[in-house]
Amino acid sequence: MSEVVNVAELFGRNVFNETVMRERLPKSVFKKLKKTIEDGAVLDPSIADVVSHAMKDWAIERGATHYTHWFQPLTGITAEKHDSFISAPTSEGKVIMEFSGKELVKGEPDASSFPSGGLRATFEARGYTAWDCTSPAFLREDAIGVTLCIPTAFCSYTGEALDKKTPLLRSMEAVDEQALRILRLFGNTTSKRVTPSVGAEQEYFLVDHEKYLQRKDLIYAGRTLFGAMPPKGQELEDHYFGSIRERIAAFMKEVNEELWKLGVPAKTQHNEVAPAQHELAPIYEQANVAVDHNQLVMETLKKVAGRHGLNCLLHEKPFAGVNGSGKHNNWSLTTDDGINLLNPGETPHENIQFLLVLSCILKAVDRHADLLRESAADVGNDHRLGANEAPPAIISIFIGEQLEDVVDQLCSTGEATRSKAGGTLKTGVRTLPDLFKDATDRNRTSPFAFTGNKFEFRMVGSSDSISSPNVVLNTIAAEALKEAADVLEKAADFDTAVHDMIKEQLAAHRRIIFNGNGYSQAWVDEAERRGLPNLKSMVEAIPALTTDASVKMFEEFKVFTKAELESRVEIEYEAYSKAINIEARTMIDMAGKQIIPSAVKYASLLADSLGKVKAACPVADTSVQEELLIEVSAYLSDMKVALAALSDADAKCSAIEGNKERANAFRNEVVPAMEALRDPADKLEMIVDKEFWPMPSYGDLIFEV
Ligand code: ADP
Ligand code: MG
Numbered sequence: 001m002s003e004v005v006n007v008a009e010l011f012g013r014n015v016f017n018e019t020v021m022r023e024r025l026p027k028s029v030f031k032k033l034k035k036t037i038e039d040g041a042v043l044d045p046s047i048a049d050v051v052s053h054a055m056k057d058w059a060i061e062r063g064a065t066h067y068t069h070w071f072q073p074l075t076g077i078t079a080e081k082h083d084s085f086i087s088a089p090t091s092e093g094k095v096i097m098e099f100s101g102k103e104l105v106k107g108e109p110d111a112s113s114f115p116s117g118g119l120r121a122t123f124e125a126r127g128y129t130a131w132d133c134t135s136p137a138f139l140r141e142d143a144i145g146v147t148l149c150i151p152t153a154f155c156s157y158t159g160e161a162l163d164k165k166t167p168l169l170r171s172m173e174a175v176d177e178q179a180l181r182i183l184r185l186f187g188n189t190t191s192k193r194v195t196p197s198v199g200a201e202q203e204y205f206l207v208d209h210e211k212y213l214q215r216k217d218l219i220y221a222g223r224t225l226f227g228a229m230p231p232k233g234q235e236l237e238d239h240y241f242g243s244i245r246e247r248i249a250a251f252m253k254e255v256n257e258e259l260w261k262l263g264v265p266a267k268t269q270h271n272e273v274a275p276a277q278h279e280l281a282p283i284y285e286q287a288n289v290a291v292d293h294n295q296l297v298m299e300t301l302k303k304v305a306g307r308h309g310l311n312c313l314l315h316e317k318p319f320a321g322v323n324g325s326g327k328h329n330n331w332s333l334t335t336d337d338g339i340n341l342l343n344p345g346e347t348p349h350e351n352i353q354f355l356l357v358l359s360c361i362l363k364a365v366d367r368h369a370d371l372l373r374e375s376a377a378d379v380g381n382d383h384r385l386g387a388n389e390a391p392p393a394i395i396s397i398f399i400g401e402q403l404e405d406v407v408d409q410l411c412s413t414g415e416a417t418r419s420k421a422g423g424t425l426k427t428g429v430r431t432l433p434d435l436f437k438d439a440t441d442r443n444r445t446s447p448f449a450f451t452g453n454k455f456e457f458r459m460v461g462s463s464d465s466i467s468s469p470n471v472v473l474n475t476i477a478a479e480a481l482k483e484a485a486d487v488l489e490k491a492a493d494f495d496t497a498v499h500d501m502i503k504e505q506l507a508a509h510r511r512i513i514f515n516g517n518g519y520s521q522a523w524v525d526e527a528e529r530r531g532l533p534n535l536k537s538m539v540e541a542i543p544a545l546t547t548d549a550s551v552k553m554f555e556e557f558k559v560f561t562k563a564e565l566e567s568r569v570e571i572e573y574e575a576y577s578k579a580i581n582i583e584a585r586t587m588i589d590m591a592g593k594q595i596i597p598s599a600v601k602y603a604s605l606l607a608d609s610l611g612k613v614k615a616a617c618p619v620a621d622t623s624v625q626e627e628l629l630i631e632v633s634a635y636l637s638d639m640k641v642a643l644a645a646l647s648d649a650d651a652k653c654s655a656i657e658g659n660k661e662r663a664n665a666f667r668n669e670v671v672p673a674m675e676a677l678r679d680p681a682d683k684l685e686m687i688v689d690k691e692f693w694p695m696p697s698y699g700d701l702i703f704e705v
Contacts, residue, residue: 048101117567199284203325230699316380325462376459391447398446445518
């Protein structure tokens, strides 16, 4: 038996959380800080010194030597620069440990190398990090020692957001304000705040680290760029929910413990569909905390894997031929006093409020389907979305049979009097049926599914930050809720007005509802008839950021300025070209230096054998050697041609000016050239002696972890 872990004691041990603050801060300071954290009040700058002192003492008692402003630049991962607490040595050569309020609240990293998409010229490289007190500071323990990490937002000298956090916080304020207006209309006078709640299920692969080191594609690109399918894939579905092997179990145990210490509520773990694929899901939290915690989950998975001789692959598609990895972003709107606006409820009154919110979300998603799709775009996700696995690239909403029936009734007769799943009816003025959670009804192919009391957005890529999807969800919801509130606040007869609005919104946007098989060609055709966008790739999705509808909405709710949106467009195009360029160059390297030379060696072995056998025994049948030699030579020459073509395409596209043009060229010319090079290489792998093959095979990687 392994040592007993006291989870309750472990949980949050490394977090400067409410308990610690209550213990260590003067009451008045604690109260002020709590007001900012919980009610969104403006941060009182005068408390910074007191908080920073308490934080420093707490951190140093636990062995911390450094602090860092931990932020989320537009690379999609996190960034940090460590400073030790030491002051300048005194004349006696002694140092004291210092951490001022100023250092807590504001940082100024030399930010010239972070992507800014033209928002900041390099000669004006100033970027500031600002303390986000709504996400708790924490201690990170690793080889460096103990570091106090302070979650921060990152912006330019002129105040533009250069990160993934600032717009998220802005969008949370927007949806809070509008959702509260709706609650007030339904007579709720007690809730003070509405916050988006988010739970992100994280998929990942684990491979042996020694084998990982023998694959340049995994090292440079995070995914395999060559590789023939092993005899067995995932067809038996024997990995999904299968019992967890010892080596993996030991890894998961340590991941959980590390996360619990950081206050991340890791909850669920299981084997996923593909061999070597697993999942971890935490309990949902307030959106910005969930975003931070998902970053910590990714970081911890990688770090702990290293300690177990494993490597964690977060790429969306590490292996062709088996499932890729995603992140299910579960989203709902919750009040400070525990009301979930997406809970259907049990009384007609609650039902009406729920149906109004539901119809607003249908409207929001239908109207901004392109933006939502874009928010899940990253280079790796191009291999999943629309590629016959995971969700399709077309946004639609699954609401389940019972709710669809209610929508049908409302749209056809103006009233819904029945509830399909056999729920009892509560008669009210407008006789709406009681809605029950429908736990049995699941549709794995839907990109955006209503699952009882939350929406599950399943498009997000496994390596991507979940910030952008939640920025979009919060803002599009805020817009639809605002439009509803604007009308309903002026209505003479609220009951009639709300009833009419639900009906109208459902009728106008029901085309976005689809409960069938999202992977089928029939749906692709049907979606086209319905006029729903089908943005098949990242480069096709990026323009959604700066459509008139997008700019108008984001500016209205002060989530992004037009300049900020434009900068993100530039950054994304650039990120796409860079990633494909690295992949292409890695393939060129592997093909030229590893695969072709190995196949040539094998060909000469065959030729040797052929010559020797013929010399020794002229009547012996040497057709096997001959045919193999012909085949190997043919694939070799195919590879040579494809390699030259890829080099040319890569050079040509790299030279293109203009981020958009270059990204499109990479997609249209380099990506197909990469596929053309992979094809003969994978065929060679099937016939070349394994002893000669220069790297571990798919079988070695995913079946022998
Ligand atoms: P499912 O099996 O339907 O995916 P789970 O109960 O396993 O649902 O939850 C998946 C994720 O959704 C978890 O992270 C969970 O905490 C989160 N979740 C559950 N309820 C909500 C909610 N109301 N809002 C946001 N996330 C939620
Ligand atoms: Mg789920």
